[in-house]
Amino acid sequence: MAHPQPRSSVAAIPAYVPGKPSTPREGLTTYKLSSNENPYPPLPGVVEAAHGAVSVMNRYPDMGNSALYAALSARLGVPVTHLAAGTGSVALIYQLLTAFCEPGDEVVHAWRSFEAYPIAITTAAAVSVPVPVAADGRHDLDAMAAAITDRTRVVLVCTPNNPTGPAVTQSDLDAFLARVPEHVLVVVDEAYLEFVRMDDAVDGVATYARHPNVVLFRTFSKAYGLAGFRVGYAVAHDPVAAALRAVSLPFGVSHVAQAAAIASLENEAALLERVDALVAERDRVVAGLADAGWTVPEPQGNFVWFGLGPRTPELTAVAEAAGITVRPFAGEGVRVSIGEPEANDRLLQLARELRP
Template identity: 65%
Template sequence: MTAPQPRPTVLNIPPYVAGKAPVERPGLVSYKLSSNENPYPPLPGVLEAAERAAATMNRYPDMGNARLFAALSETFDVPVEDLAVGTGSVGLLYGLIAAFCQPGEEVVYAWRSFEAYPIAVLAGGATSVQVPLLPDGRHDLAAMAAAVTERTRVVLLCTPNNPTGPALTQQEVDDFLAAVPPEVLVVIDEAYVEFVRLEGAVDGLATYRAHDNVLLTRTFSKAYGLAGFRVGYAVGPAPIAAALRAVALPFGVSAVAEAAAVASLAARDELLERVEALVAERTRVHAGLRELGWPVPDPQGNFVWFGFPGESAAIAAFATAAEERRLMVRPLGTDGLRVTIGEPEANDRLLALAGDLRAPSA
């Protein structure tokens, strides 16, 4: 008897590889720089809010996440009708593919970019159209616009791009939107928006307000430090947000996660002070790497990118050398490695490692 078989596309889904956990070594603190996590612990008010919510874990959460919707609406001055929430921005990504793509229809995105993109597209039965990045790690928006066809339903713009780091400018996005048919949904993935310091960077909220086909996705996992709770939100025109809410997993955002997210928005000023400290460390690390001869792209997230295109041996050697110093980094295929900006000691150790290794340009 033939056993049940999944859809053929499911068998082709590449596994999502999580960042490697720290490997302990006596006398040397290990640092996890492989998942772009915020190294700071939760703020006291956030932790207390989560603990209070955990006391009622025998009850279902509010399926409408009314408190979170209200807090997001007030914080970003957007109508509640223009919002959707999910289990991180990844959950929203899966939802938008389900809501807007028929099997075989196309999703255009840069590559290399967020590792979950090809997984979500295949899981939804859609077809990936990957457009190579420019040599400096930036989106090739002209090529992406040219890749849009009558079968394209969604375009994903990752800014700043994970894992390479550069962010898109407002002019670049405006020009791109002018070249894309209005029936194509353009998603601006702003998972790292709080870290962007680029002059002229795209203003996602202003862009969504000016277009009927633009959706923003954001997360509480990075700047807000709630990676363990999985909360993301989307902002877009009411019909698009409604479609996302319609396909959302019921009770997907738990009561504990909602309470922590609401408390984090209330403590936004204090949280953004922590972001400034990470940005300062990012600037220091980037400058140090450049002085050492490493051609690191402009980092606008909380990470830096070491490109070794096609050099599997060099990637493996870098990752091994980092692990020997108890730095867990993220190799990504045969393209390079991404390293999170962490605690100052971890960043110092990374700079020392980079000084001991030979930069590709050296």
């Protein structure tokens, strides 16, 4: 019997594998280190702002995100018309590909990189062009530039790269952009921007200002600890930002999410203290792993990467037995978020017990 059929590309969409929640264990506190979440509770004032927004849940949210755009404009020093919001930065990936890719257009991106990239590309009926990361987990920008063809419409640069950890330098990004045709959009995906501590770090706002074909993606999910509220934003020149807003889901970013994001921006000093604490824990974990004989790619996000290949299930199982849930990528490696000090201590203990 005949029945309705989805587009042929729908069947080819890879499944998104979310971070597995921790499994409760009697007598043992378990920790979820599989989703790169901020382990700290909401910032002071954020819960109160969210509660205030809940009191008018019978009303639609501001579809124009006007108060959020005003706060971001003041914080970043960019025009309001250069902003576009979405339900997390992942939604902006879908919006951008919907707005700029015809079926069959190519999208160049590093791999392994953010798991949603090939999903969103296939959903848009575009063609994924993955370029392997270097042995140290870094983007191979020379190879990515060489992969651009006359069918390329978008290039995705994830910095710091999820899940491997290293970030792109400003010098390397500038050299790469000089090789990218002006009609090709370059997304600088900065979901983990606040955790970067390195020389020659990318200045995303200055970079977008110099290049009309550069768009920044940022999120409140990671450093700001609003993962459950789903709010991200793009910074781009007028034509790009307008296109992102045109294809966005009406009323997509809830009133509660907008209020929480604005309150988070107002409490940025407290945020940066927490980020500094997480970065200090990250550095402690990396030093402890080195003492145990492990070498991991330079982490600039709130996670570390174990490129274990076929040994991936081994570390995953040992971590689960120790009460910490990690994020395995079958046949490639394991990503472990930086969490509470006790969780990080357990990671270091099992790292000492396992041989690299």
